[in-house]
Amino acid sequence: MPSIERVSAAEFGPCVKELADLLADAVEGGASVGFVTPFGHEDAAAWWRAQAPAVAAGDLLVWACREDGAMVGTVSLLLAGKPNSRHRAELVKLLVRRSARGRGLSRALLATAERAAAEAGIELLMLDTETGSTAEHVYLTGGWTRYGVVPAYAGAPDGTLLDCSFFYKRLS
Template sequence: MSLPPPTLYDPAKHKSLLPQIAQIQADCILQDNTLATFHPDKYGRMDMQRVLHYWLANSKQVEQGTRAIILQFADDNKEELAGYVSVYMKVSETRPFLGVVEKMMVSPLHRRRGVARQVLGMLEEVAREKGRWLLELDTTVGSGAEFVYPKLGYKELGVVPNYGVDPKGNLVDGMYFYKDLREQE
């Protein structure tokens, strides 16, 4: 079954989806040991209020114009999310063209369906429209994302040892990527 086109998050229309967005992030942390801002407690549970509060803050950044979130629904009924990605567009006089790709998350229930390709494709369109032609991102060495980004045209910058603490408490290395969207014009 093919996916519908991705959707640009609009706080006025999609705020009710924030619990789903937070749940996908929690699922990725708990099931994949993903470095994604939060850790589970000592009993292996996520504090969903903290994760939801994080996404409420991201929603406010969308309203302020410093963030865009791309949603991928599982099917045309637009009730279940398959995944998402966001781009942070910091206000900067020295790098007004930079977008930082953050939180590309795909629900474990919807993997290997092209979600990453779809949401990143739309994210790149939105970034271009907003004058953000240089995209940067990071991921954990050994994660599935490490292999997805090069397939989508992102170039590896390098590896930073001990760049984060995973949900199990281990120091892990991080890998940085970039993409210059002007190269595709």
């Protein structure tokens, strides 16, 4: 049975290798999560290490999903930093290892982030994802509202431009 726990600032550094494994797996699998190939484990680890100050400051909240001790998924919330937007956050880097997909882990991670956001007083969540992707289906069936599609917004790992759907969810 999987467990989902928030990664504390103290735990973040030791988790970077596993988080990097998840990110590299996603990019290798063709996920449009902000990176282009070639993209390996060291690139993924460097990206996660660069997030350490935001995690330490409490601006980026990270959760890890583990099965039998191994990290198989993650999700993060990026809290808005402007004084007039502290009521909202962005859901980022919802990743599930390809070998662990199809078992509801994305939905469990999403529910965890939504619950934590609501408990923190966040009233509005935002995200973007590749139009037509499995991830988009998760959000559409999870109560999120698509408010637009931007053509050729983001690139796939191979550089192909992809349409991107933008979503929000009110938590209050």
